[in-house]
Amino acid sequence: MAEQESRLKIKAVNGVSVVEFSDRKILDELCILEIQEELGRLVESQTGGNLLLSFKNVEHLSSAALGMLITLKKKVEEKSGKLKLSDINPQIYEVFKITRLNKVFDIHASIDKAKSSF
Numbered sequence: 001m002a003e004q005e006s007r008l009k010i011k012a013v014n015g016v017s018v019v020e021f022s023d024r025k026i027l028d029e030l031c032i033l034e035i036q037e038e039l040g041r042l043v044e045s046q047t048g049g050n051l052l053l054s055f056k057n058v059e060h061l062s063s064a065a066l067g068m069l070i071t072l073k074k075k076v077e078e079k080s081g082k083l084k085l086s087d088i089n090p091q092i093y094e095v096f097k098i099t100r101l102n103k104v105f106d107i108h109a110s111i112d113k114a115k116s117s118f
Contacts, residue, residue: 007035010042016050016118017042018111025060036068040075049081052114056087066101073105082106086114 009020019039023031043049051072055061069085076083086108088096096102108114 006038007031008038008042013115016052016115017046018052018054018115020054020056021058024057026058026065027060027062029064032062032065032068035065036071039068039072043072043075043079043081046079046081049076049079050084050118051076051081052084052086052111052118054087054111054114055085055089055092056111058092059089061092061095063095063099066095066099069105070101082118084108084114084117086111 005022007022009022011018019042021035023035026032026035039051043051053069073083084106087110088107093102093107096105096107106114106117108117
C-alpha cells in the first residue's frame with residue numbers, strides 16, 4: 001500500500017513553520033486525527049516553534065477540529081512558541097466567533113500579516 005499523502009503543506013519561513021491544509025473539508029475524525037498527528041510531530045521536532053496555520057483552502061471545519069486546534073495551541077505554548085491562524089473564510093470565522101475562540105487564537109487576514117506579527 002502506498003504511503004498516504006500528507007494533509008499538510010509545510011514551509012519554514014524565518015523561524016516560523018507555515019502550514020497550509022490540503023483538505024477543503026476538515027470534518028471526519030480520521031482526517032482530524034491525521035492532521036493532529038502531523039502537527040504534533042512538527043511541534044515536537046521544533047525548538048521554540050512558532051506555527052502559522054493558513055486556512056485559505058479550507059471551506060468546512062468541524063467542532064472536533066476546533067478542539068484539535070486548542071490542544072495544538074497548548075503544545076506550541078509549552079515549547080515557548082506562538083500559534084497564529086490566517087486566511088479563515090467568513091463562515092468558519094463565524095464559528096470561531098460563536099465559540100469565542102476568536103478571543104483565544106491570534107487570527108490574521110493573511111499569511112503575510114500573520115508572519116509579520118511574530
